[in-house]
Structure formats: structure tokens, C-alpha cells
Amino acid sequence: MSDEQLKSHRDAIDALDVEILQLLNKRAGHARSIGELKGGGLVYRPEREAQVLARVKQLNNGPLTDESIAKLFREIMSACLSIERPLTIAYLGPEGTFSQSAAIKHFGHAAVTLACASIDEAFRVVEARSADYVVAPVENSTEGAVGRTLDLMVSTPLKVCGEVVLRIHHHLLRREANFEGIRRVYSHAQSLSQCHEWLNKNLPVEVERISVSSNAEAARLASLDTSCAAIAGDAAAERFGMLKLAENIEDEPNNTTRFLALGYHETTASGRDKTSLVMSAQNKPGAVHQLLSPLAEHGVSMTKFESRPSRTGLWEYVFFVDIEGHAAELPVLKTLEALRERAAFVKVLGAYPVAVI
Ligand SMILES: C=C(O[C@@H]1C=C(C(=O)O)C=C[C@H]1O)C(=O)O
Numbered sequence: 001m002s003d004e005q006l007k008s009h010r011d012a013i014d015a016l017d018v019e020i021l022q023l024l025n026k027r028a029g030h031a032r033s034i035g036e037l038k039g040g041g042l043v044y045r046p047e048r049e050a051q052v053l054a055r056v057k058q059l060n061n062g063p064l065t066d067e068s069i070a071k072l073f074r075e076i077m078s079a080c081l082s083i084e085r086p087l088t089i090a091y092l093g094p095e096g097t098f099s100q101s102a103a104i105k106h107f108g109h110a111a112v113t114l115a116c117a118s119i120d121e122a123f124r125v126v127e128a129r130s131a132d133y134v135v136a137p138v139e140n141s142t143e144g145a146v147g148r149t150l151d152l153m154v155s156t157p158l159k160v161c162g163e164v165v166l167r168i169h170h171h172l173l174r175r176e177a178n179f180e181g182i183r184r185v186y187s188h189a190q191s192l193s194q195c196h197e198w199l200n201k202n203l204p205v206e207v208e209r210i211s212v213s214s215n216a217e218a219a220r221l222a223s224l225d226t227s228c229a230a231i232a233g234d235a236a237a238e239r240f241g242m243l244k245l246a247e248n249i250e251d252e253p254n255n256t257t258r259f260l261a262l263g264y265h266e267t268t269a270s271g272r273d274k275t276s277l278v279m280s281a282q283n284k285p286g287a288v289h290q291l292l293s294p295l296a297e298h299g300v301s302m303t304k305f306e307s308r309p310s311r312t313g314l315w316e317y318v319f320f321v322d323i324e325g326h327a328a329e330l331p332v333l334k335t336l337e338a339l340r341e342r343a344a345f346v347k348v349l350g351a352y353p354v355a356v357i
Pocket of ligand 1: 045049
């Protein structure tokens with residue numbers, strides 16, 4: 001490429017950047033006006049954001065990928081919303097956890113993330129209105145349900161308003177660039193399980209595996225002691241300046257965690273939604289089958305079914321069910337009516353847009 005050709009492309013980019021800049025601020029001006037119309041009320045509209053993301057992906061003709069376009073618009077909306085009012089998002093800290101990455105993936109970098117010591121505390125600060133939303137892990141493709149989040153959802157007044165799907169890559173982190181003299185490996189219990197085959201194959205049996213409250217905490221501990229390593233992701237490695245001795249050590253190559261965002265407001269339908277419920281069956285034969293039959297009768301698809309001990313009686317269970325569609329729309333509305341008649345207890349945890357990015 002000649003210098004002249006290079007210059008003409010760069011001139012074109014400079015001119016386009018001026019236009020993009022003007023357009024971005026024009027967009028932000030409309031978001032601000034919408035904020036004034038909302039009059040300090042509910043600013044974050046998950047259903048609208050999901051529609052904007054789905055629309056730009058559909059309109060995109062490249063060469064940028066749909067994923068890149070969605071990520072860019074995610075950040076544009078995050079910045080526009082922060083002119084109305086920046087949102088505070090509580091998550092299981094410390095900084096650098098996958099929960100923080102999920103919060104940023106869903107709300108963008110203009111949101112303020114608030115690290116909490118536990119998932120319980122993250123729910124509590126939102127319940128006490130000291131933060132706007134909580135983002136909490138609910139299930140992992142390798143390890144299954146995150147029991148604490150499910151238990152908290154049974155009793156919280158908060159409603160699910162969104163889901164975040166995050167690919168989880170784990171790395172073995174250490175302060176030194178070799179495997180010699182590692183005596184302990186720290187990580188969250190879920191991550192130790194997600195990498196246990198790799199650990200069996202690659203580290204001597206005498207290396208102790210110690211579960212701690214989060215991966216970021218594991219990275220922090222390993223950053224203080226060269227005889228220790230940690231299993232954690234990129235954000236934690238960066239946060240604590242750790243070296244990656246081995247990358248992507250998760251046993252399951254598609255290791256993915258699903259997180260939910262919860263806040264005080266209910267979300268209206270976006271056109272592509274899910275409804276999450278928890279219910280309990282009466283303790284008698286065929287009760288679970290009876291509970292699920294309204295779904296089949298109304299042609300509603302179930303995307304998840306999970307049982308947990310109810311904590312109120314021995315060998316009694318509650319069932320967490322996700323169904324396709326929004327709770328305010330037929331046929332989900334009809335299904336919920338039928339379930340309320342049959343189940344001993346039903347709580348709609350929230351109806352929310354299916355993850356777009
Ligand atoms: C501008 C609005 O407020 C927020 C910002 C949005 C955006 O930038 O497109 C979309 C939804 C809201 O979270 C709106 O409600 O339309």
C-alpha cells in the first residue's frame with residue numbers, strides 16, 4: 001500500500017469519526033430527553049435494550065460481526081443511560097470475579113459495579129436500595145445449579161429482569177513462570193470441580209486444593225505467596241498481575257455460566273422472553289407430573305427444570321422452572337393460572353428478555 005493510499009483511508013476514517021461523534025451525541029441527547037420524560041422514575045428498560053441489540057444485529061451487513069456490533073451498541077446504551085442516571089450493580093466480589101464480568105457484559109462499562117462479600121450480601125444491598133441491581137450466577141454447564149442463588153430467589157422481593165450467558169475460561173495463575181514448588185492451589189469450589197481432570201493430570205497429588213470464596217480471592221491469595229497457584233479467569237489475572245502457567249484448563253470446552261440480573265421492577269415483554277418460576281408440589285404420587293401438565297396443555301416449552309430441598313421439611317422439594325414466553329402474555333398467562341390452582345406454592349421469579357449477547 002502506498003503512503004498516498006494509506007493517507008486517503010485515514011482521511012476518510014477521520015471524516016467518519018466526526019460524523020460518528022455527532023451521531024453518538026445526538027443519540028445521547030434523545031436518551032437524556034427520555035430520562036427527563038421518565039421524571040426520575042425507572043430509567044433502565046431491559047426489554048427496550050434487548051430490542052435495540054436484536055435490531056442492530058439483524059440490520060448488520062458487515063464487515064463487522066454481529067457480535068462486535070452488539071458489543072459496541074451495548075456500550076453506547078450503557079453510556080446513554082448513564083446520562084439519565086448511572087446504575088449501581090452489586091455482585092459477588094472481590095474485583096475480577098466472573099460475576100463482575102457478567103455485570104459489565106450486561107450493563108456495560110458505564111455502570112458502577114459494587115463488590116460484595118457474598119451472594120447474600122449482593123441481594124441484601126439491592127433489597128435495601130443501596131444498589132440498583134444484583135447480578136448472580138444461577139447455573140453452570142459443567143457443575144449445575146448455584147444453590148445459594150436459587151435459595152435466595154425463593155424469598156427475595158426482587159424480580160429477575162435479565163439473563164447473562166458468559167463463557168468461562170479458567171487459567172492456572174502464579175506469580176512465577178514455572179510449575180516448580182507449587183504446594184497449594186486456590187479457587188472457588190465450582191472452579192476446582194470444573195478443572196478437576198486437568199488438575200489430576202497436570203499437578204502432583206500432594207498439591208493441596210483449597211476452596212475459597214471466589215476466584216478473584218484465590219488470585220489475590222496466590223499473588224501473596226509463591227508456593228501457591230490459583231485457578232481464575234482473565235479479569236482476576238489482570239487485576240492481581242498474575243502470570244498464566246496454563247490457559248483454558250476447564251475440563252469441558254463449552255464451559256458456560258448463566259447469571260441473572262434482579263432488581264425491584266418488573267419487565268414488560270420484549271418479544272423474545274423467558275419466565276422463571278419456583279413452585280412446590282403436594283407430597284403425593286404423580287404430583288410433579290400433574291404440576292407440569294399445564295405446560296404441555298398450553299404448548300409452553302420448558303428450558304430448565306431443577307429441584308432443590310425446600311428447607312421447610314425433610315425430603316420436600318421446590319422446583320425451579322424456566323419457560324419460554326412472557327408471564328403477561330398468552331399462553332404463559334394461562335399456564336400460570338393453571339399452575340396456581342394445582343401447586344402448593346408458586347412464585348413468578350420474573351419475566352425477562354432472553355440474553356442477546
Ligand atoms: C433511552 C432509554 O433509556 C435507556 C437507554 C436505552 C438506549 O440507550 O437505547 C434503552 C433503554 C433504557 O435502558 C429508553 O428507555 O429508551
